[in-house]
Amino acid sequence: MILDSLRLLDFRNFRELEIEPGGRCAAIWGPNGRGKTNLLEAIFLLGTTRSHRTRKDPELIRFGGDVYHVAGSYRRSNGGRMTLSVAYEKGGRKKGRVDGKEVSKMSSLVGRCGVVLVSPEDVEITKGEPERRRQFLDLTLCSIDPIYLRSLQELGRILRQRSSLLRDTWEPDRARMLDPWDRQLAAAGWAITEARARAMEELAPLVEEAYSALGGGEQLVIGYRPGIGREPVSEEDVLQKIVAVRDEDLRLRRTTIGPHRDDLDLELDGRSIRAYGSRGQHRTAVLALKLAAVRLMAQRLGEEPILLLDDVFTELDASRAERLATRLDGAGQVFATGTGRAELDRFFPGVEHFKVEEEGRVVRGG
């Protein structure tokens, strides 16, 4: 997918902006604090309906504005065109459009344009809490599988309803009351567990290969650890496991098993990267995961996603950065931010330049 034009109105620090990238690689550079990341955030928002930095849409409206608009016009590899737009008015509901037509649910926008973003905070995927690894998987899977996205939304609702029951100690017949929620937890839990397991089977070899291609000397092995217990085999099996821990759940007043407890195991030559990884190893592992996600999305969507690299090159040593630049096949278009023109020029010869100047102005060519 190629983003031909991006238009912003009252989005973050941009009052009104239109840029026309169009080429395979675009470099966005300029001093820090001028909103380079905000441009990537807008492209990410069009692909996923949300910002990667906040869940609060009012924060995305430019100071003094009432409504933000973000619109992108895209070109598919077969030449087909598409426009996507998202608008949010203070106090209102977020609205999305595909080819000018308003969608009834924002979720139907997800995956129209696949995006993979790499930001400095992503080091938490390999270093941080399990939640960060689940988010990585969810972000990848939601774009390629609308049923997964729906199951995930249902799971969230089921867990909130269930914990409300678990906390309600006044309820005399909690087992009977839990039953309808447990059956649904089993259904959604099984659907999500199965989808994650299947995706991990496809991702694992891609991650391993990307890690060594990026110059990591070790072998990176990634495995899936379902929170529903070892090797669930069916929805009934999952339901049995949920019912078996019901008393425990009632005592602790929370749902102790389910996909909300999933984790990924990441090992470098047999040692947990989370516990023993160096800075460089974490950085390379995160890039390997993201490049694998790009490949998986390209395979499943039949269209290469857009890769957004936020401040990645400043953080990498020269040899890894070079290897990364040569491994961007599989991505339809790449946007990379940096503070200087030279560092981006080095890795992407022939890249289009966009220089972010003061007060949200962007100059082409720079």
Add this chain to the structure above:
Amino acid sequence: MFQSPSLEALVQELKKLPGVGNKSALRMAFHLLRAPREEAEALAKWLVRVKERVRLCVVCGNYTEEETCALCLDARRDESLICVVEQPSDIYLVESTGEYRGHYHVLHGALSPLEGVRPESIRIGELVERVARGVVKEVILATNPNVEGDATGFYIADLLKETDVIISRIARGVPVGGELEFADQLTLARAFRGRRGIE
């Protein structure tokens, strides 16, 4: 904002209606202000009248002005079939498919511990009593295809497990996570034909 407290109050009241924001409330208020007096009076009359006269059918919970609604009294309808819906408006959706000739039961809600909606808060007890009278042979669960609607369906199915009635759920042709309201007529009609037993 206005020099008229009455206009201000009207706008405030209109804004309480579902899906009505500031803009639409203003548009409606100005429309009524410009409209002939009779139009405003008719609206006011019917607003009061529905509050006075409309009540719930003692059998099915549908809106009616009699004790029992016309659907429940219609002898041509099959009383061995009961279709369970969340809201009276769902009856009109099912009726519009032309696929169903049985009776209804309106729950007036769905189970939701988060919002404090318990089995006693909705008309589940009345349904169990109706079934206990013995005429009913099949109960079709047409609650909304979202987690609350499904939970309600499972709960009812469990309560009726010991009886002889067949319990079916209309097939999930209706978009999951949506509401019955958004299912188009054709999908709903298909759902009625394709309903399956619930284990």
